[in-house]
Amino acid sequence: MNVNAEPQGDLQDPPGSPDSPARPGSSTARPQSLLLAFFGNHALDERPLCVYSGSVIDVLARVGVGEQAVRSTLTRMVNRGLLVRRRQGRRMYFGLTPLAIQILQDGGRRIWETSAVNDDWDGTWTLIGFSLPESWQRRRHDLRSRLTWAGFGPLYNGLWIAPGRMDVSDVITELQLSAYVKVFRARADEATDIGLMVRDTWDLDSLAARYTDFTRRWSALPDPGTDDAIATRLRLVSEWLRIIRTDPRLPGRHLPPDWPARRAEETFRRVAAATEAPARAMACAILDTIPLGTS
DSSP: OOOOOOOSGGGSOOTTOOOOOOOTTOOOOOHHHHHHHHHHHHTOSSSOEEEEHHHHHHHHHTTTOOHHHHHHHHHHHHHTTSEEEEEETTEEEEEEOHHHHHHHHHHHIIIIISOSSBOOOOSEEEEEEEOOOTTOHHHHHHHHHHHHHTTOEEEETTEEEEESOOOOHHHHHHTTOTTTEEEEEEEOOTTSOHHHHHHHHSOHHHHHHHHHHHHHHHTTOSOGGGSOHHHHHHHHHHHHHHHHTTOOOOBGGGSOTTOTHHHHHHHHHHHHHHHHHHHHHHHHHHOOEEETTOO
16 A cells, blocks of 8 residues: 655645644644545555545545545545546546556655665765746745755755755756756765754754654554554554655764654554554445446
8 A cells, every 4th residue: 555645835735724633643634645645545556446535525534624625625636637537326436647646656665665764875965956047936946845855955055965866857857947957966075074964954853853743642542453443544644654755864874863763663664554454444344436447
């Protein structure tokens, strides 16, 4: 089961979207992030499925999202090319588009196959230098948003850096900025204090606080598999992705001692393992689905 949240800023929910209720193990993810997590958990499989809108509404209600918010978000996701509609009789079903499948599969690799702490860093950095016309505020914002999603941080105003070999050619091409962006691979000189550079470039305190809070709240669930497993897993996966998508996976040896991402990841995997089978069983019992290819 793979899931991801949308990488581009213009796919975010609008301000003021309803949040899930604050409770141990709850998430404050917005409706679109929760819907992507839902479809990643229950519609993305060897046999891609479409899910009846009423089933989606019932499950999202379990995490505090109202019917109107679900319906309006489903419509926005169709308009943005993330979902397709399929009518069968009087019922409307929703399934994933190729774009959404790619996004979810990329996110699935980040969640299930990539450690939260980068212990395999080879000492290389990817540097991106850019200088855009002053009037291009929107394109500058889009570039910075995409670089942040990719794990870059601002070393200086027009010079961003990320650990390892990062390929952002698709981003640069998509934003039509090839003439304004230069990409380099480099290793730091011995005189460079990498630990200090990391602390100056990324907000480690805020990131650590998010991991610590995640562990504190999810550890409060003694036996998550016996609760409402489908809702618990939906909150879990959407919240975990919300954290790791803002984590640049900095080199572990240049992070503070006892970096809280390690314990948070252990907590995530424990709860994920406990909820996987019960959530799948609940989905089979309560979700009305049809094959994605059904017209």
